[in-house]
Amino acid sequence: MEFKDNIPIYLQIEQYLYQQIVQGQLPAGTKIPSVRRLAVDLTVNVNTVQRALQQMNANGILITKRGEGNFVTEDEALLAKTKQHLLDVELQHFTEQMRQLGVKRDHLVEILTHYLEEYTDDR
């Protein structure tokens, strides 16, 4: 995975895992790879992976089972909230970009609707 060098790596690891969870590669209740496996797969330090996982444990999105590892929560409400948060982050970014291009908030829906009608082959 490519990391940006001006954003803390532990935050980027969290983002990566959140995306895996939301996209369904790591569904509710599944065990996530071991710390060392993640470190090698992502080419990052074990300590950094641990910091990211600790954060996700504190948020409740991951549950540690003693001697077994970390599992994705089965709390559907929390998972939905997490997904909403990821969407909000993207939408905030989009809205800000549009604002910089001179598009006001009340024109966003109109512009997006028009775009979606025009470009139907957009995945």
Place this chain on the structure above:
Amino acid sequence: MTASLSIKHVNYHKNRQPILTDVNLTVATGKIVALLGANGAGKTSLMRVIAGLAKNYRGEVAVAGKTKLAQRKNALAFNENLQGFSKSEKLATILSFYAAVYPDFDEERFNQLQEFMDLDLNQRLGQLSRGTKAKLVIALTFSRQVSLYLLDEPFSGIDVMSRKKIINSILLWKGEDATILLSDHFVDEIAQVLDEVAIIKERTILCHVPADQIRERGETVSAYYEAQYDEDI
């Protein structure tokens, strides 16, 4: 917890020239730390002082709490350049030498590393490419079971694939309590595996900070490193 490495007020002269001036550095157990600096800043000298190869310095150096030279040497592994071996020496002979000299040498671990690095023990030292030689040095160094690993410019002059292989071997074989201090004059390609960076300039440690703390300010590690040297350019 005892720090893995503690350096206090180290001063080192050679032929009446100051080489290191009031160096202070403490590294916590389990960290991967890069010692960054321009050529001639004192990286290798500091490594040699820690390893006990440079003598007659003033100040205190402790590795895993041990200050006495013999005990300290047993607590650390320094990546050697293998210059003591003739070019016609077979890798198998070098391996036997290491296994005999270091009581903490773990042959099982060497076998795993050898397989991972794809090293052929029937080859002779002189036949190895720079990348393969660098891999051999890492395999020999990490087969020792010590608390501190000193890697002096482990990636210098080697290709991307060898570098990746070496970085992965560090991530795979580094024990939780093992600490790594590696020196380089370039940080880009290793930045994401580092816990901390220590920058050496003009014979002393200028700063020592967690890599993610630099990124929390929106800066890149390499820009931060270059900024420490910027005023000279």
